[in-house]
Amino acid sequence: xxxxxxxxxxWVIDSVNSSAPCWEIGIPTSGPGExxxxxxxxxxxxxxxxxxxxxxxxxxNKSIFLPPYGDxxxxxxxxxDIVGSGYAxxxxxxxxxKRDDEIWETVTGIYLSADTPSPLQALDNTKxxxxxxxxxxxxxxxxxxxxxxxxSIEIGFRFISDASDNSAGFYLDDITIYN
Numbered sequence: 001x002x003x004x005x006x007x008x009x010x011w012v013i014d015s016v017n018s019s020a021p022c023w024e025i026g027i028p029t030s031g032p033g034e035x036x037x038x039x040x041x042x043x044x045x046x047x048x049x050x051x052x053x054x055x056x057x058x059x060x061n062k063s064i065f066l067p068p069y070g071d072x073x074x075x076x077x078x079x080x081d082i083v084g085s086g087y088a089x090x091x092x093x094x095x096x097x098k099r100d101d102e103i104w105e106t107v108t109g110i111y112l113s114a115d116t117p118s119p120l121q122a123l124d125n126t127k128x129x130x131x132x133x134x135x136x137x138x139x140x141x142x143x144x145x146x147x148x149x150x151x152s153i154e155i156g157f158r159f160i161s162d163a164s165d166n167s168a169g170f171y172l173d174d175i176t177i178y179n
Contacts (some may be wrong), residue, residue, distance in 0.1 A: 002060060004040040006049040011042065012117040014057040014156075016103065022054030022159050025126075028171055036138040036173035044159050044169035045083050050082075050091070052163045057096065058172075059156035070151035070179035077138040080122060081168040084131030084160075092129035093170045096156040098127050098143055104156060133167060145177070 002010060008025045015021040027039050029047045042058055045052035066072045074095065084090045094109030109128035116122045116139045124131050130141065145153070157172060 003038060003173060004035075004037045004042055008040060009043075010059050010173065012059050012061045014059060014095065015113055016053075016055045019050060019065045020053055022056040022161070023058040023157075031081060031135075031168040032079040032138065032170050035171075036079075038173075039101075040173075042157070042172040044093075044161075044171075049166040050159070050161055050169040051164075052161060052166065053160040054091075054159050057156045057158045059096075059104070059106065059154060060175075063100065063152040063154055064147045064177060065152050066145065066177070067179060071144065072149050072177060072179050073142055073154065074175070074177050075142045076167065076175040077140055078131055078178075079098055079135070079138045079171040079172045081135035082131050083111075083133070083165045083167050084124070084129075085127050089129045089131035090158060090160075091126065091161040092131040094129055094158045094160075095141075095143055096146060096158055098154045098156065099148065100152050100154075107156070109158075112141050112143045115140045115142075128153045135168060138171075138173065155166065
């Protein structure tokens with residue numbers, strides 16, 4: 001579907017604080033120090049720790065039609081170093097799938113699985129929030145979006161942080177929707 005090399009112009013940051021957006025697209029110089037593939041990523045900070053009090057959405061600015069057959073799935077690679085836990089995700093990322101009749105503010109995260117040593121090392125207990133301090137490699141995350149087949153959707157990633165204790169953050173690359 002999309003990455004952050006040639007088509008990074010197709011990504012929009014809906015920032016709560018327009019003077020300091022909590023998503024950046026470019027070459028990472030901290031965290032993993034590199035992209036999963038290519039040069040660019042979307043990250044909560046390309047250089048240093050992420051900011052306090054974030055609530056921004058990084059969204060793909062085009063609708064995607066899911067065919068009315070098969071089992072549509074979203075997958076992406078992420079390097080994760082976020083302050084939180086399964087029971088108390090202080091800071092986290094949610095994957096949002098918005099139907100045309102919804103607004104981003106009301107969309108909740110989809111259920112995810114993570115190809116990490118243990119899914120609970122990356123996700124909160126509801127498996128809708130990516131949180132915790134993995135920080136060792138890019139891992140693949142997947143989510144079943146088959147309930148939306150036959151519809152047009154939009155994709156977004158919401159980053160939430162509280163007012164303290166920040167880490168290197170969330171580095172996103174190689175997003176795919178497959179059937």
